[in-house]
Amino acid sequence: MTHDMSITSLFLQASPVVQFIMLLLLGTSVVSWAFIFQRNSALSQAEKEVKAFEDEFWSGADLNQLYSQYSQQENMSGCSLIFCSGFKEYVRLHKAAGAVHESIMDGAYRAMRVAMSREIDGLEARLPFLATVGSISPYVGLLGTVWGIMNAFIALGQVKQATLQMVAPGIAEALIATAIGLFAAIPAVVAYNRFSTKVEKIENTYGNFMEEFSSILHRQSITKRG
Structure with missing residues (x-):
């Protein structure tokens, strides 16, 4: 590949519209990777929190002591927040x-349901952005490709004798837009599917804990009434 056909040269020779699309896709890819790392860290932390809390909860700890311990924390999350909301x-x-x-049971269950809903909303943050990037980036790149090829053929029609050497740079720079679109879309799609599965698993864990804790409160309430 000659210097004139390098990616940098092709980008600089591209039309302003194609350049804008390339920069837009590159910027979107950078933001996507930032969200991917951030969501991966947040979901991994949520999984660790669930395991740690459940291990302590099912170890036979007293509910009042457990509530006193976790309610003093400033940043409760996950099962500990659901537990404290319902028990309070x-x-x-x-x-x-x-x-x-x-x-009593309806009120406690509603409080846990609200807490769980807020937790799930937090875990799903940024996922719609990844889904959007994964779905539209290839089409945005294709738009740049179509625009670049259109300009190449328009320029080709203005000369008497067309050669491959004349049209190749225009087509190459246009295809780069599609490549960048795929580069932005593929990681976003993979991350979205992986994170959605993790969120669904965590949500099921929250739901199971709610049901089990509600059963404990139900038995405790009946015992107190008796």
């Missing part, structure tokens, strides 16, 4: 005069 509402309703068993 359960205790508050139990102390309320005239509270019935059904309303």
